[in-house]
Amino acid sequence: MECNNISKIHDCYGCGLCSASCGKKVISIELNRDGFYEPRINEPDKCTNCGICLDVCAFNHEERALKDEEIHIKSWAAYSNDEEVRRKCSSGGIGFEIGKQLIEQGYHAVGCRYDIKEQRAEHYIATTVEDFVQSIGSKYIQSYTEKAFKKINRKGQKYLITGTPCQIDSFRRMIRKFRCEDNFILMDFYCHCVPSMLVWKAYIKMLEPNIGKVTYASWRNKFDYGWHDSWLMGMDGENTSKPVDWHDSYNLLIREKKTYIQSRLSQGDLFYKLFLGDVALGPQCEKQCKYKYDKSSADIRIGDLWGETYKDNQKGVSALVAFTAKGREVVEGLQNVTLVEHPFEVVAEGQMKQNAKAKETRTAVMYLLRKGFTLNGVVFKIVLFSQRVITKLKSML
């Protein structure tokens, strides 16, 4: 019999909503051999072929859950008036302010933190503002969502859900399917793509002989060089500092943290080179991202407001877009933030309109990553290989 489930879905968004929606709890989310999350059916005999996993899967549908006619855009430049929050967050700290203020109104906020034990980004449920501090800052790797999404109580409790646009599109499908949309506010962000987790593992493998087992990772930091040059990896390990205790007070956590390794994109940081160089992006991001520019299933979208208007600002300004009336209501009710309304083209200036395209070297990079090379090993081999090709070509001319 033909299976009416996600067993045939591969290289998908890995959003985890199939697993969270499965009444029989037979789906788990695991990394595939290329280092991207995808579903597995563990006990096929228990599957009743109800098809819910396919219904909620955004990857399985050409159309986004939120139809174009439901979208009424209003857009702002935005930032937190709390200087500490603004300094610590990736752009203007508006993502954190939205979560903080909704938590104060009784919502639970589902965000993404870095799990030191598992060395991965993962979604979790914050019920207090202190808890939500861990979500501050972009983690430029794919997030593991399964455990958190499974814990969400679809009836009764209200939630803010933050995530990549594909995670949010599936989430919208799920809450429509289970008729509980009123309890949810969905927030996504402008998303370049996610790189393979093999890149992240190879980066850690490269650093650990120096710093010991990683105890802290942060992706953006404006303290030293400002917002525009904030592409800075901050890493600490057992040899360099004590682990951060997330149960410390809010003020302590928001503070500046100096890390042992501060590796900048502008100085050739290898993680950013591979991530932003599009040599290890997921096939799903390249071929099936349907969420660029003004395409979304979220109520609210955040991002960096790159572009002319704020090019001299070094503190950080968020792009903030409300796609729905619910999103607009949340934004217009925010306290302690600065909002400047601009046309969408101004707010979205510099954002991608097309999907990222993999570079020719992707196949070779992924091969070396699968073989377990460290990140500098991968780059060394690729450079060596390119030089050999150039020398060969020259000798032929």
Ligand SMILES: Cc1cc2nc3c(=O)[nH]c(=O)nc-3n(C[C@H](O)[C@H](O)[C@H](O)COP(=O)(O)OP(=O)(O)OC[C@H]3O[C@@H](n4cnc5c(N)ncnc54)[C@H](O)[C@@H]3O)c2cc1C
């Ligand atoms: C993989 C990735 C690609 C991005 N690409 C772009 C881009 O092309 N253009 C652009 O303008 N902005 C991009 N962003 C968003 C940007 O980096 C900032 O997150 C955004 O500007 C919000 O910043 P903030 O100061 O409001 O708050 P922050 O405190 O930085 O808020 C970050 C929010 O994002 C969530 N989050 C962090 N990491 C992840 C993750 N891995 N998966 C799911 N949710 C996560 C957190 O829960 C938090 O709510 C990207 C972010 C990620 C994670």
